[in-house]
Amino acid sequence: MKALTDPAPGDTDGGATIYQVAERADVSIATVSRVLRGTAPVAAATRARVEAAMAALRFTPSRLGVSLAERHHAANGIVFPDLSGPYFAEVVLGYEEVAAEVGRSVLILSTHGRQAAREMVLDLAARVDGMVVLARTVDDEVIAEVLGKNIPVVVVARDRVRGADSVNAENEHSAEALGAHLAAHGHRSFAFMGDPEISADAYHRWTGLTRALRAHGVNVPQRPVACPFDEDGGREAAAVLLGTDPPDALVCANDEIALGAITAAEQMGIRIPDDLAVTGWDDVMAARHSRPGLTTVRQPMRQLGAWAARRLHERLGGDTSAPRHEVLPTQLVVRASCGHHNKEDR
Amino acid sequence: MKALTDPAPGDTDGGATIYQVAERADVSIATVSRVLRGTAPVAAATRARVEAAMAALRFTPSRLGVSLAERHHAANGIVFPDLSGPYFAEVVLGYEEVAAEVGRSVLILSTHGRQAAREMVLDLAARVDGMVVLARTVDDEVIAEVLGKNIPVVVVARDRVRGADSVNAENEHSAEALGAHLAAHGHRSFAFMGDPEISADAYHRWTGLTRALRAHGVNVPQRPVACPFDEDGGREAAAVLLGTDPPDALVCANDEIALGAITAAEQMGIRIPDDLAVTGWDDVMAARHSRPGLTTVRQPMRQLGAWAARRLHERLGGDTSAPRHEVLPTQLVVRASCGHHNKEDR
DNA sequence: GCCGGGTCTGTAAGCGCTTTCACGAGGGGG
DNA sequence: CCCCCTCGTGAAAGCGCTTACAGACCCGGC
Known part of the structure; x- marks a missing residue:
């Protein structure tokens, strides 16, 4: 079981080359x-x-040699702000799954809000045949730069960028539906948490909400409460907000903010949903396990990633048609955090 | 703003080469x-x-050209079963973060339990300088094969593999502590959910638990209840278990199984923790928001990934010392799901 | 017997870089 | 005034593959 099948002595390193074979x-x-x-x-x-x-x-053939000769990488990249919440992780998962199916490796890059994002993305661009960019990780001009190198880009959860395909979850209508539902509950004083400046999604949710409130003759809050998109952000901002001028409905740009806000409210002795309605966005696992259950809007996170991967694959297959802009449907999920309902509340 | 700074005509493709410059x-x-x-x-x-x-x-210099000449990729890979739960996502995040810091791109590969795992991992091996393998995604022999190509491997949440560094969260002692705590609550009939066959972590948790039970003179369950490591798995297995021969304490190998089990129990009218204690593992976000709060063991998920990335970096820096095997501490987090305590229960 | 057409194989020219080696031009010391 | 060294640069040899292109060989048909 030795000798014959053993690698020739001397190939101590890396592996055999085609020459040795x-x-x-x-x-x-x-x-x-x-x-x-x-x-x-x-x-x-x-x-x-x-x-x-x-x-x-x-x-095993050297991927480098093969790629250099073939003049492509057989790899795609995906750029996201971070992976801390369930949202981006799900999108990445959906992406990886179909990318792997069509035989492309995937490189991930988390910008972590770092200054060097531009350089990191450009470096990534040199390693892939195409890439998807999530949210506002980098400026439009960086994307233009990548496109300029003839690398197709599809953006996800971000406003359109000239020359790039895009896919988003539907935001405005669901925000309107959410606003209408809340208004029907009798809530009259609203606040919105999340920063529309740093998230296109948040921007459209805010827009849809304000439109619904106006339509229902409800006072529209002056401005959104900007806060980081995580639990701590929600908790801290809510603590301030609820301490000064508590609204009776709190619409949050994602579930983590909402869950953080609920934590803050409970600590202050504010009862949910009796004293304060709270809603989130995404429908992450914690939303359905928290008590009261969190009213939220379910997004097709996996599909967002999957669509991006498929589109990229088409582009790499030679599709040069005009950019496509897909909008995936969302779904309002009503639970107990927005007020009591007839059905058994959870 | 045109003309002078524009790329020379003719470089329609890809980008300029060093020759053109x-x-x-x-x-x-x-x-x-x-x-x-x-x-x-x-x-x-x-x-x-x-x-x-x-x-x-x-x-921008072609990464392929550079890498071929330099004879390395400046990229590392990470292999995991899937990204569906928070656990692997966190580990990957921790990994990516330090990998990016030390200037290495990261390629991800999710095996999705696919048959082709071996081929996929080998393909990955051809694209990276080093890789980390999470849990039991592939057999030891595949790892040996990769190591044979002189590509360092560090395994995470998996038993040691000859020639590879490893990092794990402490399992047995925390399982013992958990078992002791539960026994002190007076629970006398236990069940363990999760499959020790497919997860080294689950195996050691099961081992620690049984040891604790024996030490406390409690009946040790025959065998673990094997089930998938997700909510559905927990829910379905629990529905069966609780319908036939309900224990009074259910120790689950991760939080998702536990949360699924709680869902099943509630549907059957079983009260937590009065009729049944349930505990999880990991301390994911949903664990602290669920009501009753889920008693669990917190794992340093991010650090697991970070340690792996750092170790890999050392290896790639030329460290050829004997494999290191790190065990990171965990922490028992007692909440309400395992029984009432003096403190304000949540 | 010669030719056209497969089949199989080797030669060599890339792919886009890095790096060794060699060389010419200056400059300071002896 | 010559030698030696340093600085700045180009030529060319790889790195490990893919793929024209071309040549050798073997058939069968005329």
Whole structure:
């Protein structure tokens, strides 16, 4: 179980190259390449010799060599702000899943709000055939720069960028539906938490909400309460807000903010939903397990990523049609945090 | 704002190469490379010309060319079963964060329990300088194969593999502590949910639990209840278990199983914690928002990934010392789901 | 017997970089 | 005034593959 099948001594490093295989099989590297890819007929006997040599040397072609010769990477990238919440993780998962299906590796890049985002994205661009950019991780001009290198880009959860495909979850209508539902509950004083400046989604949710409130003759809050999109952000901002001028309905740009706000409210002795209605966005796992259950808007997070991956694949397949802009439907999920309902509340 | 700074016509594709820059600056490609990397002195005037040319052509060196010449990828991979739960997402995030800090791109690969895992991992191995493997995504022999190509591997949440570094969260002691706590609550009939066959973590948790039970003279369940590590898995398995032979304490291998079990129990009219204690593992966001709050064991998920990234970096820096095996501490988090306590229950 | 057409294989030219080596031009010390 | 060293630069050899292009060989048909 040794000797014969062991790699030739001396190939201490990395792995065998096509040259070593060729030499061992006593053929030219062209022939090895041909059996590797099946691009041309190879005599059965020769093929057998080559295959034996490959096996003996545990040969795996160098991706670098292949890619350089083929002039593409067979890899795609995805850029997101961070992976801390469930939202981006789900999108990335949906993306990876279909990317893998169509045979492309995926490189991830989290900008972490770092200054160097531009450089990082450009570096990524040099390693992939195409990429998807989530939310406002980088400026439009960086995306333009990437597109300028002939690398297709599809943006997700972000306003359209010239020359790039895009996919978003529907925001305004669901925000209107949410606002209408809340107004029907009798809530008259609203606040919106989340920063429309740093998230296109938040912007459209805010827009839709204000429109609904106006339509229902409800006072529209002056401005959104800008806060980070995580639990701490929601908790801290809510603590301030509820301490000074408590509204009776709190519409949050995502579930984490909402859950943070609920924590703050409970600490202050404010009862949900009796004293304060709170709603989120996304429908993450914690939303359905929290008590009261969090009223929220479910987004097709996985599908967002999947759509992006498929579109990118089409582009890389040579599709040069005009950019497409997809909007995926969302769904209002009413639970107990926005007020009591007839049904058994949870 | 046109003309001068525009890329030369004709470079319709991909991007400029070092040759075009060299030609435009009227120097050799060696000189361009030198200003690019600062590896040798270049006269100020020459440097300026080259830089101007690079800017005009929007030149970015081809990663493929660089890597092939440098003989490494400047990229690492990470393999995980899937990203659906918060656990793996957090580990990946922790990994990406430090990998990015030390200047390495990261490739992700989710095996999704696919048959082709071996091929996928080997393909990944051809694209990276090192990789981390989470849990039991592939067999030891695949890892050996990767190591054989001189690619360092660090495994996470998995038993040791010859030749690879490893990092795990402490399992047995915390499981014992958990078991002791539960026994002190007076629970006498236990069940464990999660499949020790497919998760090293689950195996050690099961082991620790049984040891604690024995130490406290409590009946040890015959065997664990094998179920998928997600909510549905927990819910379905719990529905069966609670319908036939309900224990009074249910120790689950992760929070999602636990949350699913709680859902099933509530549907059957079983009260938590009065009729049944339930505990999880990980301390994900939903664990602290669910009511009753879920008693669980907090794992340093981010740090698991971060440690792996750092260790890999050391290896790639030339460290050839014996494999290191790190165990990160965990923390029992007692909430209401395991029984009433003196403190205000949540 | 010669020719056209497969089949199979090798030669060599890239792909876009890095880096070694060699060389010419200046400059300071002896 | 010559030698030696440093500085600045170009030529060219890789890195590990893919893929024209071309040549050798073997058939069968005329």
